[in-house]
Amino acid sequence: MNTVSESIVKDMALAPNGHLKIDWVKEHMPVLNRIRERFEKEKPFAGLKVAISLHLEAKTAYLAKVVQAGGAEVTITGSNPLSTQDDICAALVEDGIRVFAKYNPSPEEYKSHLIHTLETRPDLIIDDGGDLVTILHSERPDLATQVRGGAEETTTGILRLKALEKEGKLSFPMVAVNDAYCKYLFDNRYGTGQSVWDGINRTTNLVVAGKVVVVAGYGWCGKGVAMRAKGLGAKVIVTEIDPIKSIEAYMDGFEVMSMDEAAKVGEFFVTVTGNRDVIRKEHYEVMKDGAILSNAGHFDVEVNKVDLEALSTSKHVVRKDIEEYVLADGRKVYLLAEGRLVNLAAGDGHPAEIMDMTFALQAASLEYVNKNYEAIGKKVLNVPLELDQTVASYKLEALGIKIDKLSDEQKAYLDSWVE
Secondary structure (H helix, E strand, C coil): CCHHHHCECCCHHHHHHHHHHHHHHHCCCHHHHHHHHHHHHHCCCCCCEEEEECCCCHHHHHHHHHHHHCCCEEEEECCCCCCCCHHHHHHHHHCCCEEECCCCCCHHHHHHHHHHHHCCCCCEEEECCCHHHHHHHCCCHHHHCCCCEEEECCHHHHHHHHHHHHCCCCCCCEEEHHHCHHHHHHHHHHHHHHHHHHHHHHHHCCCCCCCEEEEECCCHHHHHHHHHHHHCCCEEEEECCCHHHHHHHHHCCCEECCHHHHCCCCCEEEECCCCCCCECHHHHCCCCCCEEEEECCCCCCCECHHHHHHHEEEEEEEECCEEEEEECCCCEEEEEHHHCEHHHHCCCCCCHHHHHHHHHHHHHHHHHHHHHHHHHCCCEEECCHHHHHHHHHHHHHHHCCCCCCCCHHHHHHHHCCCC
């Protein structure tokens, strides 16, 4: 395979910088390194083709190399137009991985990259947001015939998968990696919490302390964003549709209100819901002058850009990744990273140590589905608990932490109903 001639990337001359980035994260991903060592010996993907659609930055690149080390022929593309890093793409091509991705492609280019990736006719897939799965089940079902199964990274993608499963249309098994303990407890909460504010802070260069931050959605990602905002000294408001999560946010010390109310007082807004039109026309109409809008959900639909443009008399870029919208009454509202994932479109994404656990789960889940796809059937399944616990154990070992184990007497006590 001549990956240079077969790939579509911006500039191969960028590869040296990409290698530096990948080498850096490799040094901080001990769990994935341990899995790689086993993969190199056992070659669980020998003779198989693997297609990957993820945010194409350094941590993802290292996951692709780990899968490649397991014997796979790997093809990779991005899962968001603004999160792809061109130097990473070039480095992967030099490492023998086929790449179809560029930073900020047109919608048509982005779609063609996904299709090119699937036209390699993969046996296994790793998806993020469900783009690969959607194409395989709509426009190109002919490319799904040899897919054994795969793994999905995000809440948004799992929602799509479960809708397909409910309708009886899912063509192969998919592991819901997002629902694993080592994913949502750490990646969604601590990873999103830190990386969102990394992206906002490096983009705006403004102080957060003392500001009113509105976090829309109090799932695991929203919990992390709110917690980090509080740590930066912000006054945090949470908006929710779920009464249970709303009480949780209240008891965690945050103010809870509707977006109609929060829109009037917020200074920073972060949407983390996975749904569309969370911030829309009626909210823009009452926002403070200078309000800053950002999104940490998978798609750029949570902050309604059509409504914002309709209310604006002008729009222009005032700083990299910041668009200024001037409303009819002179108020200015700022949108970060075109409403795409602010932590990746305007930053480097989650810390390497966090993605170490998530991508270890991806690699282990891909191996699991490859071994068991016939027995699993065409359904969405959770990451097996033993895989989750293995990844956690590897992480503890890497941290030098030892924990207790149950004695035989303790096990017997817990398993019995007799005192």
